Amino acid sequence: MKANRPKRDVHPDLARERLKCNFNIEEVTNIIDGGKDKTLERKKIEDIALNNGACLDEIPDECLSIKERYENAIRKSCIYSNIVRNEMLEITGMENFESPVLRRTADAFFKDISPFMLHLGMFVPTLIGQSTPEQMAEWLPKALDMKIIGAYAQTELGHGTFIRGLETTATYDPDKEEFVLHSPTITSYKWWAGGLGKTANHCVVMAQLYTQGECHGTHLFIVQIRDLDTHMPLPGIKVGEIGPRMGFSSADNGFLGFNSFRIPRQNMLMKHAKVEKDGCYVKSAKHGKLTYGTMVFIRVTLVSEMSFNLSKAATIAIRYSAVRRQTELRPNEPEPQILDYPTQQHKLFICIATAHAFQLTSKWLWDTFQAVMADVRKGNVDALPELHALSSCLKAVSTSDALSHIEQCRFACGGHGYMLSSNLPFIYSFVAATRTYEGDYTVLLLQTARFLVKAWEQAESGNNVTPTVAYLNRTANTKRVVWDNTHEGIIQSFQAIAAGKIGQCVRSIRDRIKSGMDYEDAWLMTTVQLVAAAEAHCRAVLVNTYWNEMIRLTKSSSANVKTVMHQLAVLYLMYWALEKTGDLLKYSSVSKQDLDDLQRRYEELLAALRPNAVSLVDAFDLRDEILHSSLGSYDGCVYERLMEEAQKSPLNAEPVNPSFHKYIKPLMQGKL
Numbered sequence: 001m002k003a004n005r006p007k008r009d010v011h012p013d014l015a016r017e018r019l020k021c022n023f024n025i026e027e028v029t030n031i032i033d034g035g036k037d038k039t040l041e042r043k044k045i046e047d048i049a050l051n052n053g054a055c056l057d058e059i060p061d062e063c064l065s066i067k068e069r070y071e072n073a074i075r076k077s078c079i080y081s082n083i084v085r086n087e088m089l090e091i092t093g094m095e096n097f098e099s100p101v102l103r104r105t106a107d108a109f110f111k112d113i114s115p116f117m118l119h120l121g122m123f124v125p126t127l128i129g130q131s132t133p134e135q136m137a138e139w140l141p142k143a144l145d146m147k148i149i150g151a152y153a154q155t156e157l158g159h160g161t162f163i164r165g166l167e168t169t170a171t172y173d174p175d176k177e178e179f180v181l182h183s184p185t186i187t188s189y190k191w192w193a194g195g196l197g198k199t200a201n202h203c204v205v206m207a208q209l210y211t212q213g214e215c216h217g218t219h220l221f222i223v224q225i226r227d228l229d230t231h232m233p234l235p236g237i238k239v240g241e242i243g244p245r246m247g248f249s250s251a252d253n254g255f256l257g258f259n260s261f262r263i264p265r266q267n268m269l270m271k272h273a274k275v276e277k278d279g280c281y282v283k284s285a286k287h288g289k290l291t292y293g294t295m296v297f298i299r300v301t302l303v304s305e306m307s308f309n310l311s312k313a314a315t316i317a318i319r320y321s322a323v324r325r326q327t328e329l330r331p332n333e334p335e336p337q338i339l340d341y342p343t344q345q346h347k348l349f350i351c352i353a354t355a356h357a358f359q360l361t362s363k364w365l366w367d368t369f370q371a372v373m374a375d376v377r378k379g380n381v382d383a384l385p386e387l388h389a390l391s392s393c394l395k396a397v398s399t400s401d402a403l404s405h406i407e408q409c410r411f412a413c414g415g416h417g418y419m420l421s422s423n424l425p426f427i428y429s430f431v432a433a434t435r436t437y438e439g440d441y442t443v444l445l446l447q448t449a450r451f452l453v454k455a456w457e458q459a460e461s462g463n464n465v466t467p468t469v470a471y472l473n474r475t476a477n478t479k480r481v482v483w484d485n486t487h488e489g490i491i492q493s494f495q496a497i498a499a500g501k502i503g504q505c506v507r508s509i510r511d512r513i514k515s516g517m518d519y520e521d522a523w524l525m526t527t528v529q530l531v532a533a534a535e536a537h538c539r540a541v542l543v544n545t546y547w548n549e550m551i552r553l554t555k556s557s558s559a560n561v562k563t564v565m566h567q568l569a570v571l572y573l574m575y576w577a578l579e580k581t582g583d584l585l586k587y588s589s590v591s592k593q594d595l596d597d598l599q600r601r602y603e604e605l606l607a608a609l610r611p612n613a614v615s616l617v618d619a620f621d622l623r624d625e626i627l628h629s630s631l632g633s634y635d636g637c638v639y640e641r642l643m644e645e646a647q648k649s650p651l652n653a654e655p656v657n658p659s660f661h662k663y664i665k666p667l668m669q670g671k672l
Ligand SMILES: CC/C=C\C/C=C\C/C=C\C/C=C\C/C=C\CCCC(=O)SCCNC(=O)CCNC(=O)[C@H](O)C(C)(C)COP(=O)(O)OP(=O)(O)OC[C@H]1O[C@@H](n2cnc3c(N)ncnc32)[C@H](O)[C@@H]1OP(=O)(O)O
Pocket: 097, 098, 099, 102, 103, 106, 117, 118, 120, 121, 122, 152, 154, 155, 160, 161, 162, 163, 164, 194, 289, 290, 292, 293, 295, 296, 298, 301, 302, 305, 384, 385, 388, 437, 438, 439, 440, 443, 447, 450, 451
């Protein structure tokens, strides 16, 4: 059902803020979108999706029951998918079905997550990345046309991180030329897959492949789990939804068990390895981990996804902070806008800068991913370890940083930030999951650490290392870098911290081995340091990439846009330098005086950015329909919207709730 929202005048405080803007907002929007043409394309897609009002709900999702919420999400998913299929893909091009713009526009329909998200997000990319041309021809058109709807079922009740430990089996039967899928234990049940519980009729399943009596490790299979006509689970399939969770409330995350369920031989995704009709196993992949490709793809896309979520939270908190007034600074003076408090600016301006840092880095990461995949298609897998290390740490750090900054945005909105109608709790719970799914934070940083330790050893012995760790060639054998408070100096300090920490890990491992431990135990005992070293490496990559990309992308910008983009990048460098003073003292020659100067310059920068704060979030160009926020709308009519949303509470539908007569009154009368 559509809801009509009253159009309101812009709140005078926000209107005044917009008059202070000294840069061209559209230019910054174009930089964030990746060019003027990309902005136009995004707006066109948003217009198609939003102008028909299909996304608006009369009753907020959070006031619905679990069942109603799911049914409403399916209703909207079908409308949205139809628009994507019939109108939007024509604009992006079919090959760009995973365009972030499509993903972002979907947010206008769902405060939470669409049950179809994993279909386009993981099922389709797996078909593209793991199928032979024949398999692709069979399934991809059906999947893109929504003739089949898929999920990605890898994680099991007993194992998520350790993929090699998955228990589901796929045993080849050469007589019938079929695989028999089986779930031998309760812990082998698939668990978590989005869209699996009620929506999907197909899924990609990761299972241990057995043929000719031998186990060949985990492989991917495409499995039909429900009848296309009745939607009933097929015989041999036990499938359902896993129950309420912190977020993802409308994503019908599911469980799945197989009871000797048979699929044709052709349903093994055979791009990197195949099983012949007679059961002979043939591996063609040049790298053992190419079946993990969908995970790498999603890790890469998550960096931009984090930028988007952070830009939403920052827009809400900054617009609200411009309208909210609190506490007298001096007796009898009007209460200031809370955005005038430097402590509030400290909480929030880093969110704008981080959204830029992640967006610019994500574009660079995406280009790197595309280049490495093009090489892989030609048979060259040399750059895969570096891509894995890079995508792992950037996924871990971007999701973790986004989560803590979004929480800061909620704190910055006081009590009203706790309201679901602010949308901050939805954004937070969505992002909280990203720190875990697609590889947990710690686990992924330890993957990066493996790569870094090897790179450090190469650099130590005088060999050249790959580009993202090239700083090791300069710093591996240096004790402390000379502190220099320019941007180059700060970037070099981050590299020195990373090199210093990696070196310290290597020495700890070696010392432990010398004292009698085997390599595995020495590694295990060093993992706390290894995680910190990988995080430091990631920060070095982030500051360097953000800075370089900012300079590159603002080359032809107007002077004031250059200035404000520069200010944000400097803010990012200073913020993190001040967060890491202990490390700077350890690995650079920074003095107490240098740090005091840095703190003062940081505070001056907050003040310099203050007049442009609202316009900087306006530059994210997030329409109200995408923000879903009583606190963050463009007009800033916060109190009216909070009141309007309160009226929608089901508890306000009747003046007296029946429980009064049933319980409270008898209690008051001593009759209970
Ligand atoms: C309209 C919509 C359009 C589009 C949508 C677009 C985008 C979507 C945006 C947002 C998404 C929104 C919603 C999505 C919602 C939910 C999705 C959630 C999905 C999931 O969670 S799926 C399950 C994911 N699971 C994991 O990630 C598990 C994590 N574990 C692992 O990855 C691995 O087990 C491991 C890496 C931890 C270890 O693997 P292993 O044991 O097999 O390997 P080893 O540790 O022994 O390492 C050996 C060797 O291999 C190297 N290695 C490991 N992995 C890789 C890799 N992927 N690539 C290259 N190399 C790899 C490793 O480094 C070792 O190397 P070394 O040289 O020996 O050191």
